[in-house]
C-alpha cells in the first residue's frame with residue numbers, strides 16, 4: 001500500500017469511528033478554550049461536577065495530554081524542547097498528541113455515552129500554531145482532519161478575560177516555578193491570542209459561546225451552566241446507569 005493510500009484508509013477509519021459514535025447512545029463533547037489564566041481548568045471541573053450530579057457519566061480531560069501517549073508529547077511541548085524546530089513541528093506534535101487522545105480517550109468515552117469535557121482542543125492549535133505561529137492554514141486544516149476526522153465539539157466555551165488579569169492569575173498560580181513555553185511569551189502575544197479566540201467564536205456561533213470570565217468563579221460557572229442548559233439540555237439526557245454518581 002502506498003503512503004497516500006494508507007493515509008486515506010486512516011482518514012476513512014477515523015470518519016467511520018466518528019460517525020459510529022454519533023449514532024445511538026452518544027455522549028456530548030464540550031471543549032473549553034481561551035488564553036492563559038482564563039480559568040478553564042477550574043470551570044471544566046465545576047461543570048463536570050454539575051453534570052455528574054444529574055447522574056451523567058463524565059470524562060474530564062485536557063490537551064495537550066489526556067492519554068498515555070499524549071501526556072508524553074505534552075512534556076516535550078511545554079518544556080520548550082520542540083520550540084527550536086519551529087511552529088510547524090510543534091503543530092505536528094500537537095496533532096500527534098490529539099490523535100492519540102481522540103483514539104484512546106475521547107471516542108471510547110463518547111461511545112460509552114459519557115459527556116466529555118476537554119480543557120483545550122482544536123481551537124488552541126488554530127490560534128497558537130495557526131494564527132500566532134503563522135503555520136499555513138491548509139496544513140492546520142489537514143492536521144485537524146487527520147487527528148479528529150469528523151469529530152467536532154457539540155459546544156465550545158471560550159473563556160474571555162482581559163490579558164493583564166489572565167497573566168496575573170497565571171503568575172499567582174505558578175508561584176516560584178518558571179513559566180512554560182507559551183506563558184513566557186510577551187503581553188502583545190497574549191493580546192493577539194485573546195482576539196484570535198474571539199474571532200473564531202464569532203465565526204462559528206452555533207458551536208461556540210463566549211463567556212466573560214473576569215468575575216468570581218461561581219458567577220462564571222453560573223453563566224456556563226446557563227449556556228450548557230440552553231444548548232445541550234443535559235437534564236433530558238439519559239444517565240449512564242453503571243457510571244452514575246449517587
Ligand code: TYD
Nearest residue numbers: 036063064094120121124125128129182183
Ligand atoms: P497548560 O499547562 O495545559 O495550561 P493552560 O491550558 O491552563 O494554559 O498549557 C497548555 C499550553 O499549550 C497552553 O499555553 C496552550 C498550548 N497549546 C497550543 O499551543 N496548541 C494546542 O493545540 C494546545 C492544545 C495547547
